[in-house]
Amino acid sequence: MMTIPLFLRTLARVAVMSAVxxxxxxxxxxxxxxxxxxxxxxxxxxxxxxxxxGALPRDSALYWHIDAFPTQALAxxxxxxxxxxxxxxxxxxxxxxxxxxWRPATGKxxxxxxxxxxxxxxxxxxxxxxxxxxxxxxxxxxRHAGVEAWYTLEGEQCLETPEGILVQRAEGxxxxxxxxxxxxxxxxxxxxRRSLVLILQDATKPRSMLATDWAPKGACRP
Numbered sequence: 001m002m003t004i005p006l007f008l009r010t011l012a013r014v015a016v017m018s019a020v021x022x023x024x025x026x027x028x029x030x031x032x033x034x035x036x037x038x039x040x041x042x043x044x045x046x047x048x049x050x051x052x053x054g055a056l057p058r059d060s061a062l063y064w065h066i067d068a069f070p071t072q073a074l075a076x077x078x079x080x081x082x083x084x085x086x087x088x089x090x091x092x093x094x095x096x097x098x099x100x101x102w103r104p105a106t107g108k109x110x111x112x113x114x115x116x117x118x119x120x121x122x123x124x125x126x127x128x129x130x131x132x133x134x135x136x137x138x139x140x141x142x143r144h145a146g147v148e149a150w151y152t153l154e155g156e157q158c159l160e161t162p163e164g165i166l167v168q169r170a171e172g173x174x175x176x177x178x179x180x181x182x183x184x185x186x187x188x189x190x191x192x193r194r195s196l197v198l199i200l201q202d203a204t205k206p207r208s209m210l211a212t213d214w215a216p217k218g219a220c221r222p
Contacts, residue, residue, distance in 0.1 A: 031140070031208060032129055035088075043137065045197070049128045051084045052203060053097065056124050063114030064149055064174070064198050065096040067107040078104040088130045089153060089194050095128055097200065113149045113174030113198070121146075121202035129197040133157065133187030136222035143211045146179040146201030155193030158186045158220030165219045168195075182211035186220040 032045035056062060068091055069075035075085040075094045083096040083104075094107055100114070118124070124146070133155070150157065151174045159166040159175065161183045166175045169189070177183050179201065187193045199207060 035130070043132050043134055043192075045129055045131045045139070047127060047129050048088045049084050049086045049095075049126075051082070051126045051128075053082055053124045053126055055122060056097070056118060058118070060099050061115035062097055062118070062200075063100050063102075063112050064116060064151075064200075065094075065098055065102060065104075065109075066111040066113070066151055066196065067094045067096070067104050068092065068110050069094060069107045074106060078106050080104075082126075084126065084128060086128050088128070088196060089132075093196070095126070095196075095198070097126055111151045111174055113151060113176065116147050116149065116176065116200055117178045118200070119146050119179040119202055121204070123203040125201055125203040127199040127201060127207055129199070131157075131185075131193065131195040131197055133185075133193045135187050135189055135191070135193075137187040139183075139185040141182055141184045141211045141214065141216060142208050143180055143182045144177075144199050144201055144208055145205035146199055147176055148179075148183075149174055149176040149198045149200075150195045152193060152195040155187065155191045155195075156189030157193050157195060158188045160184050160186070160216045160218075160220045162214055167220075182214040184216045184220070186222060188220060188222055 032047050035046040035048050072092050075092050086093045152168045154170050156169045161181050168175045
């Protein structure tokens with residue numbers, strides 16, 4: 001017969017295990033959702049825009065141009081065919097897929113990420129997102145049908161792939177993971193991480209897929 005003290009110790013162990021499981025679950029993000037469905041949530045990954053680009057040139061390298069504008073009207077006036085105006089993380093942005101030397105007529109240049117490795121596809125879509133993670137938050141292990149690139153405005157993030165880790169700190173160089181490579185993203189450092197995100201993908205395929213053929217080693221530590 002189980003004694004009372006042993007019974008209580010068993011309950012305590014179960015409670016601790018349950019708490020750990022709840023904490024782990026709370027630290028996981030689910031798939032990115034449209035920003036219109038954010039429903040007041042402060043943390044997670046949210047899709048801010050998608051632009052159908054059609055066929056992309058293969059004879060020149062393409063980059064993600066990130067420019068900030070004081071008003072949406074000014075950003076709209078600076079658009080070119082592969083530009084998208086996005087309101088994200090309390091600012092107005094002009095995101096453009098173009099050659100390295102392209103510049104908008106106005107606006108403030110914030111960053112340039114690339115060259116972007118393209119997958120084989122007849123048509124492309126640019127999906128833009130914002131990521132807001134507390135330290136310790138993790139994405140599911142997943143992959144995309146095209147390159148994913150990040151520019152972090154605040155905080156720090158760490159990406160683990162089968163090829164190693166990539167750490168990006170606020171206002172540091174953009175980082176990229178090529179299409180098809182499995183990954184897990186972790187919010188690291190001591191502050192909330194806020195990042196702009198691009199997936200330049202095969203327009204005919206799903207944006208994101210869970211990756212069950214690889215398990216991260218936990219190299220990215222909060």
